[in-house]
Amino acid sequence: MLKQYKIRYFDFKLVFLVSALSVIGIIAVGSAKPSLQSRQIAGFAVGLFLMLVISLFDYSVLLNLYWLMYIFNLAILALVIYMGEDTNGAQRWVTIAGIRFQPSELAKILIILFLAQYIYKHKDRFNTFKCISMCCILFVIPAALVLVQPDLSTTIVICLIFAVIMFTAGVRWRVIIGFLAVAIPSLMIFLYLVLQPEQKIINQYQANRIVAFFNKEEYANSIGYQQEYSVMAIGSGQLTGKGYKNNEISSVKNADFIAEPQTDFIFAVIGEEFGFVGACVVIVLIMLISVECLLIARRAKDTAGTIIAAGVGAMIGFQGFINIGVVTYLLPNTGLPLPFVSYGLTSLVSSFIGIGFVLNVGLQCRTK
Numbered sequence: 001m002l003k004q005y006k007i008r009y010f011d012f013k014l015v016f017l018v019s020a021l022s023v024i025g026i027i028a029v030g031s032a033k034p035s036l037q038s039r040q041i042a043g044f045a046v047g048l049f050l051m052l053v054i055s056l057f058d059y060s061v062l063l064n065l066y067w068l069m070y071i072f073n074l075a076i077l078a079l080v081i082y083m084g085e086d087t088n089g090a091q092r093w094v095t096i097a098g099i100r101f102q103p104s105e106l107a108k109i110l111i112i113l114f115l116a117q118y119i120y121k122h123k124d125r126f127n128t129f130k131c132i133s134m135c136c137i138l139f140v141i142p143a144a145l146v147l148v149q150p151d152l153s154t155t156i157v158i159c160l161i162f163a164v165i166m167f168t169a170g171v172r173w174r175v176i177i178g179f180l181a182v183a184i185p186s187l188m189i190f191l192y193l194v195l196q197p198e199q200k201i202i203n204q205y206q207a208n209r210i211v212a213f214f215n216k217e218e219y220a221n222s223i224g225y226q227q228e229y230s231v232m233a234i235g236s237g238q239l240t241g242k243g244y245k246n247n248e249i250s251s252v253k254n255a256d257f258i259a260e261p262q263t264d265f266i267f268a269v270i271g272e273e274f275g276f277v278g279a280c281v282v283i284v285l286i287m288l289i290s291v292e293c294l295l296i297a298r299r300a301k302d303t304a305g306t307i308i309a310a311g312v313g314a315m316i317g318f319q320g321f322i323n324i325g326v327v328t329y330l331l332p333n334t335g336l337p338l339p340f341v342s343y344g345l346t347s348l349v350s351s352f353i354g355i356g357f358v359l360n361v362g363l364q365c366r367t368k
Contacts, residue, residue, distance in 0.1 A: 005330060005363045010362070011296065014289065014293070015051075015291065015355075015359070018340055020285060021282070021285045021286065021339075022210050024270070024278075024341060025266070025340055025348075026044060028266050028341060029342075032266060032343075033261070039345065040343055040345075046349055047349040050352055051359070054357060055359035057360060058364070059304070060364075063116060066114050069110050070138070071227075078101040078145060079103065080145075091149050101346040105346040105347045106215065108154070108158055108350065108354075109152075109354045111158060112312060115138075115139065115162070116303075116307035118134075119135065119304070120302060120304035126170065127175075134320045139158075143162075146158060149195060150202070150206070153322065153335055154336065156322070157319050164310055166312035168310040169307060191210070194210055209332045210332045212332070212333070213329075216329070221286075226259060226265065227326065228329070229257040230327050230329070231328060233251075233253060233268040233271060234272060236252065237276065241274040242273055242275075251272065253269055262343040263325055263342050263344060264326070264335050264338075267323065267324055267341070269340055271278050282341065290313045293313025294310060295297050296309040296362040300364075301361075301365060305364065305365075306361075308358060308361055312355065312358050315339075316334050316339045316351065316354075320339050322334070322336050323336050324338070
């Protein structure tokens with residue numbers, strides 16, 4: 001399981017990028033919610049340790065436990081339904097042995113690992129109807145368990161990751177075109193139905209957020225107020241920001257106009273305190289992490305390694321894009337953390353675990 005690797009093949013650049021982004025997160029959380037900064041530091045330390053340990057274990061050996069990973073994933077997701085703690089109308093957290101965590105965050109990594117090995121095992125017949133159908137079925141089960149929590153935003157991210165995985169695995173273009181021909185009209189019909197009064201497709205609070213997004217002026221002082229204030233906070237930071245932990249009366253954060261700024265709206269805090277420059281640094285770091293993962297995916301020794309690196313890169317990229325899109329009011333409001341930045345130990349540690357697997361894929365690349 002442990003192999004002897006050449007240190008020059010270790011991707012120190014990727015470690016630096018995720019560490020830099022995490023440090024920015026620690027600083028931002030310290031301003032948004034000072035009492036939680038020490039816990040964010042502890043999460044960073046645990047995540048960094050797990051990342052380095054996992055990076056030294058041969059992923060090919062660990063993936064032999066792929067069915068066990070799948071069953072464990074279903075078990076913890078099902079546990080949320082029966083033992084989950086309800087917070088703000090969503091049942092997403094469970095407490096085991098005194099540890100409170102969010103299974104849907106870990107589920108993203110487990111789905112990537114499972115599909116990587118499953119597709120690798122069936123790579124010779126991957127483009128058959130039977131194999132593609134099985135991949136879809138095995139994916140839909142955990143995705144559905146996440147959706148019923150309800151956690152629509154994480155479900156969307158998981159679906160995007162799945163699409164990247166299937167594309168990376170080499171699904172034929174006719175399948176992609178056929179899928180898009182069905183998916184795009186279906187999405188339009190879904191949005192139309194959701195916008196209808198008394199719809200029953202999704203929870204009403206989710207529908208209200210979508211309605212508010214398409215009617216921003218009408219809902220600016222009600223459902224859309226948090227995003228309105230978030231945009232105001234980012235704009236008020238101008239080029240270099242108002243300063244870290246500033247005491248300005250005009251500060252949106254200091255006036256408590258943004259609820260729970262340390263989590264989903266942490267980007268607004270960064271924009272206000274560090275301005276356009278600080279916001280761009282975060283965006284560039286997320287982009288560079290995703291690109292670095294994709295570069296490792298291109299050089300991976302096998303299909304499983306390619307899927308792992310591409311899947312983790314897609315997870316960080318899509319999640320970052322959606323979070324920033326919500327904070328800047330380019331997307332409907334949804335609860336999704338900013339990778340490595342938002343407060344949330346499950347999300348932080350899970351992201352580090354994913355990077356740990358990517359680092360090991362990089363250590364075993366065919367070419368450097």
